[in-house]
Amino acid sequence: MLSPDDWSAIRLTVxxxxxxxxxxxxxGIPLAWWLARxxxxxxRITAALVTMPLVLPPTVIGFYLLIAFGAxxxxxxxxxxxxxxxxxxxxxxxxxxxxxxxxPFAIQPLQQAFxxxxxxxxxxxxxxxxxxxxxxxxxxxxxARPGLITAAVMxxxxxxxxxxxxxMIGGNIPQETRVISVQIYDHVEALEYAQAHWxxxxxxxFSFAVLLALNLLNRREAxx
Amino acid sequence: MTIRADLTxxxxxxxxRADLTxxxxxxxxxxxxxxxxxxxILRMLAGLERGAGSLHVNGECWQDDARxxxxxxxxxALGYVFQEASLFPHLDVRANLLFGYRRIPDxxxxxxxxxxxxxxxxxxxLARAPAQLSGGxxxxxxxxRALLTSPQLLLLDEPLSAxxxxxxxxxxxxxxxxxxxxxxxxxxVTHSIDEVCRLADHLVLLEAGQVAASGPLADxxxxxxxxAAFELEASAVLEGCVTAVDSQYQLAxxxxxxxxxKVAAGELQSGQTRRVRIHARDVSLARSEARDCSIVNRIxxxxxxxxxxxxxxxxxxxxxxxxxxxxxxxxxxxxxILQLAAGQQVWAQIKSVALL
Numbered sequence: 384m385l386s387p388d389d390w391s392a393i394r395l396t397v398x399x400x401x402x403x404x405x406x407x408x409x410x411g412i413p414l415a416w417w418l419a420r421x422x423x424x425x426x427r428i429t430a431a432l433v434t435m436p437l438v439l440p441p442t443v444i445g446f447y448l449l450i451a452f453g454a455x456x457x458x459x460x461x462x463x464x465x466x467x468x469x470x471x472x473x474x475x476x477x478x479x480x481x482x483x484x485x486x487p488f489a490i491q492p493l494q495q496a497f498x499x500x501x502x503x504x505x506x507x508x509x510x511x512x513x514x515x516x517x518x519x520x521x522x523x524x525x526x527a528r529p530g531l532i533t534a535a536v537m538x539x540x541x542x543x544x545x546x547x548x549x550x551m552i553g554g555n556i557p558q559e560t561r562v563i564s565v566q567i568y569d570h571v572e573a574l575e576y577a578q579a580h581w582x583x584x585x586x587x588x589f590s591f592a593v594l595l596a597l598n599l600l601n602r603r604e605a606x607x
Numbered sequence: 608m609t610i611r612a613d614l615t616x617x618x619x620x621x622x623x624r625a626d627l628t629x630x631x632x633x634x635x636x637x638x639x640x641x642x643x644x645x646x647x648i649l650r651m652l653a654g655l656e657r658g659a660g661s662l663h664v665n666g667e668c669w670q671d672d673a674r675x676x677x678x679x680x681x682x683x684a685l686g687y688v689f690q691e692a693s694l695f696p697h698l699d700v701r702a703n704l705l706f707g708y709r710r711i712p713d714x715x716x717x718x719x720x721x722x723x724x725x726x727x728x729x730x731x732x733l734a735r736a737p738a739q740l741s742g743g744x745x746x747x748x749x750x751x752r753a754l755l756t757s758p759q760l761l762l763l764d765e766p767l768s769a770x771x772x773x774x775x776x777x778x779x780x781x782x783x784x785x786x787x788x789x790x791x792x793x794x795x796v797t798h799s800i801d802e803v804c805r806l807a808d809h810l811v812l813l814e815a816g817q818v819a820a821s822g823p824l825a826d827x828x829x830x831x832x833x834x835a836a837f838e839l840e841a842s843a844v845l846e847g848c849v850t851a852v853d854s855q856y857q858l859a860x861x862x863x864x865x866x867x868x869k870v871a872a873g874e875l876q877s878g879q880t881r882r883v884r885i886h887a888r889d890v891s892l893a894r895s896e897a898r899d900c901s902i903v904n905r906i907x908x909x910x911x912x913x914x915x916x917x918x919x920x921x922x923x924x925x926x927x928x929x930x931x932x933x934x935x936x937x938x939x940x941x942x943x944i945l946q947l948a949a950g951q952q953v954w955a956q957i958k959s960v961a962l963l
Contacts, residue, residue, distance in 0.1 A: 503689070503693060504693075504695065506655050506680070506687075506689075507687075507689065507693045507695070508681075508706075509654075509655070509679070509680035509681040510653060510655075510680055510681075510685065510686065510687035510707075510753070510756075511681075511706050511707030511710060511752070511753075511756060512681050512682075512707055512710040512711055512756055513681055513706075513707075513710055514681055515681075517710070518681075521706075522695060522697075525697040526695075526696070526697055528697075
């Protein structure tokens, strides 16, 4: 069955996915709102940038992050000045990489949900004395609930499933950066197929369950 | 107590200019064909659309470009009812009603939830979701929700246009009640002349983004110098009191400033005040009273003005019947045969009266 190392990889993965999802929602909600409403060039360029992780190989993202956050990279020098040290091959580094890598999975459902609301509910709220922030919290967010749930679930699931970026920037450090996907890779390398099976099958069941649940949830929301 | 607006909005090829002084009480109807700029003007009044110029409502400045003042919509004390259902789908009727109410300070609340619920007859709906309401019910809830912000100005954008005739009849009486029970200026956008005649006290006619006429309802509808687009609607609106109901002939007598009219009794009762509309095409003229005539409504009047109608061979004649204005559409031939001129006494024979 599962070894203590396997359990530690699972715990680390859940931790990484949870932190990433929370931060992604915090960044993604305002960003997606801006992208959904702005028609400026800056917004279009940002939209393209945010979508890039969908089409790029994870190794490319990992590679550039490694350089940018490395000892001679601009962000690496910044983190050193701030006394944070170097982020590659740490849990914090993995979180930053995961956020960038899963950004489109959070932004796209949010953006779609915000767009679908249209201008009318905002105008109605304004004629009922709600300030823009009040309207956002009490009208926009409740109306965008299906999009919020999809964004959170997809961010979490996608982070659980990442491998290439982790390998590039996280390496393979037990209890720090060795997540499930890396652990499976190690098992296969060592020809421990039984161990690899337990973890892989677990991932299969998890992914299927998440997507099925999301599907059912969205259908119930649509019916309501 | 007035609403003074001078607002201009230019969008692509369309320019809408609202240079208006409206009474600070009663119902003002903005009437005109589609694309005349009715909704645009309403949106500029609300601050949902930013025109250039100034807007003062009952002494308060809502916009003055010269002084760089522009109150955003959420800081204007107004109520707005949109054309289509605009209830928040994530809230039930009660929460929708209280959405605006909760957002105004206690001392500004002049209308209590109970009063608005009663006024619009929506008590049985409070726990329902908007999706479970009929179109008419939704609009009544939307009107009550707007009232609960205790607005100083209520803006209604064709609140009945998305409803079928039966639903309209379901909402119209509530609008009339609102008008008679609350002292709150209302600006009402519509393309239905029937709604105008029934609800409005003041009428603004709009054509191609410009104000074509503005004035008290009866005077404005009976004007002879209206643009051709409105000429077909030329008519008189009279308000009268039911003085008698004849059950044998099923006719009621309606007394107005210039005389009496017999109208179908229907469900009228003595003492009621009702409006009637008399279309110019339903009025014919005679130099003497025709007693051997099947038309029962014959009213003595004085010719005040004559103008050629846009249809060739026809003229519009404006009449004064004891202070009430009437209009008649007759042929040029009749005009010459009767040798009519301003100042002459005639009998207006009214073929049909529409009770509003």
